Amino acid sequence: xxxxxxxxxxxxxxxxxxxxxxxxxxxxxxxxxxxxxxxxxxxxxxxxxxxxxxxxxxxxxxxxxxxxxxxxxxxxxxxxxxxxxxxxxxxxxxxxxxxxxxxxxxxxxxxxxxxxxxxxxxxxxxxxxxxxxxxxxxxxxxxxxxxxxxxxxxxxxxxxxxxxxxxxxxxxxxxxxxxxxxxxxxxxxxxxxxxxxxxxxxxxxxxxxxxxxxxxxxxxxxxxxxxxxxxxxxxxxxxxxxxxxxxxxxxxxxxxxxxxxxxxxxxxxxxxxxxxxxxxxxxxxxxxxxxxxxxxxxxxxxxxxxxxxxxxxx
Numbered sequence: 001x002x003x004x005x006x007x008x009x010x011x012x013x014x015x016x017x018x019x020x021x022x023x024x025x026x027x028x029x030x031x032x033x034x035x036x037x038x039x040x041x042x043x044x045x046x047x048x049x050x051x052x053x054x055x056x057x058x059x060x061x062x063x064x065x066x067x068x069x070x071x072x073x074x075x076x077x078x079x080x081x082x083x084x085x086x087x088x089x090x091x092x093x094x095x096x097x098x099x100x101x102x103x104x105x106x107x108x109x110x111x112x113x114x115x116x117x118x119x120x121x122x123x124x125x126x127x128x129x130x131x132x133x134x135x136x137x138x139x140x141x142x143x144x145x146x147x148x149x150x151x152x153x154x155x156x157x158x159x160x161x162x163x164x165x166x167x168x169x170x171x172x173x174x175x176x177x178x179x180x181x182x183x184x185x186x187x188x189x190x191x192x193x194x195x196x197x198x199x200x201x202x203x204x205x206x207x208x209x210x211x212x213x214x215x216x217x218x219x220x221x222x223x224x225x226x227x228x229x230x231x232x233x234x235x236x237x238x239x240x241x242x243x244x245x246x247x248x249x250x251x252x253x254x255x256x257x258x259x260x261x262x263x264x265x266x267x268x269x270x271x272x273x274x275x276x277x278x279x280x281x282x283x284x285x286x287x288x289x290x291x292x293x294x295x296x297x298x299x300x301x302x303x304x305x306x307x308x309x310x311x312x313x314x
Contacts, residue, residue: 013096017089039067043088046071112163112301114308117269121164124192134193136171139270142279146263149281150178155215155260157251158222161301165267168192168275169222181214183207183223183251208254215258223251226301236291238298245301247294256290264297266304278304 042063050058050071058068070088077087113121127134149156158180160166171192173180182189184200191198201207211221227235227246235246255262264280282288282296 010093010097013093014089017086017092021086039070042067043071043074047075050075112161112305112308113165114269116273117163117165117267117308120269120275121167125167125190128190128192128194131195132193133195136168136193136275138168138172138275138277140172140277140279142281145279145281149261149263150220152261153218155218155255155258156220156263157215157255157260158220158263158265159225159251159297160222160265160267161226161304162224163266163268163304165269165275166224166265168267168277169265170198172277173220174198178220180220180222181211183211183221208250211251211254212258215255215260221251221255221260225249225251225297236294238295240298240302242305245298247297249290249294252290252293256293262293264300266300268304268308 046058046061046063046068049061058071061068069091073088073091124136146158158169160169167189170180170182170189171194174191174194174196179198182198182200183203185202186200187202188197188199190196201210214221225248227248234250235248238245238247252262262282264282265278267275267277270276280300282293288296
């Protein structure tokens, strides 16, 4: 089945492109996709440059690289037809397959996500980005831990590993009337099955000041704190049985200073392919050091990987 994954992905992408091409026959898409019109004119111009002025002029033209690559497809196939999104589909399909291969290799090598978790995440993300409304059924482990933390007035820090299905946490919180502050490099995060996005705070020099305000207000902060590979002097390395795990403990220190609660969470698929959202709290947070809390999170992460591996082996 895994050998068919890349051909299936290319087939899916090509089918979606053909559907959009057919839909375009019944009406223009220039208004919802204005950039496409700009790129189309640039591709045509670059094709003329390539044919009339040669490869050097094409290479040094001051236009984006992806436009140059698209112009190659147009130069090859434009003899038989006018401009069409089908002409650049070979290159788009190659991009799509390459991205999928890279994601499976990276996330699969970490052991946090399996192929089925990765595939489900992208399916949910595509449906949510398209505006499709749906209910998301989840099994919750440790729901009472989260419930007790949210009842406190000191704020709560929810930390998670970089597991793709952890994004289901935001749907779970949304359904319970909780709208957390999310730390993410992306400007916003889709809520699965809702036509809503949650704004995120990107890493910046003022991030901790803004998060301190959120926690002291008694609200919830969500962040993924494992790092791979090590990319900061403030990252702590913890050896495990499989590979080193790097944890950024800055947010844990902030939560301690604000007297906020700390909760661990992860998401995986169980034997019946149900999403399992798990919560756990370190014992006696008030008396634990930041290093001890980070170590507890590493143990939590190892348990997550072990349970996921056990399901795959069975």
